[in-house]
Amino acid sequence: MQVIERDIVRNVEIIDLSLRAVVDNLRAPETGEASPKARQMILFDRAASARDLGVMLVLDGNGDSSLVITQNQYAAGVAARSDVITAQTQLQTTEALSIAVELSRATLTTNK
Missing domain, CATH: 1.10.287 (Helix Hairpins)
Known part of the structure; x- marks a missing residue:
């Protein structure tokens, strides 16, 4: 049970960090000025595209x-x-x- 619990906690922390990065980067004025492709790269890091994570909106x-x-x-x-x-x-x-x-x-x- 502890292994499963730790795995879930780690996954939630990774997702939380990715979401916080999206919010922080959305607040940066440079993000709005970036091209759509650059904005996508700025907002959604590789952790946000991890397998089985689904779509981050x-x-x-x-x-x-x-x-x-x-x-x-x-x-x-x-x-x-x-x-x-x-x-x-x-x-x-x-x-x-x-x-x-x-x-x-x-x-x-x-x-x-």
Whole structure:
């Protein structure tokens, strides 16, 4: 159990560091001025593209930016059309999972 726990903790830490790097780099004024391909390299390091990690999306408060970013990358020739479809699917899946988590929390709170 300890080995599994350590592995999970390590994976979460790696993902957390990657997400923090994305946020930090988004705040840098140079990122917005970079070409779409350079912006992709700045925002998403190699840890963010690790096997089985899935798709990492950047969302605004409405959940819209990731799709805009992906579509812009598609238009610039950086991302494939399949990436746009993957982003749409991931966004819908994330929204559904978020609702499921909230329902589970409400159920657990009610059952206490």
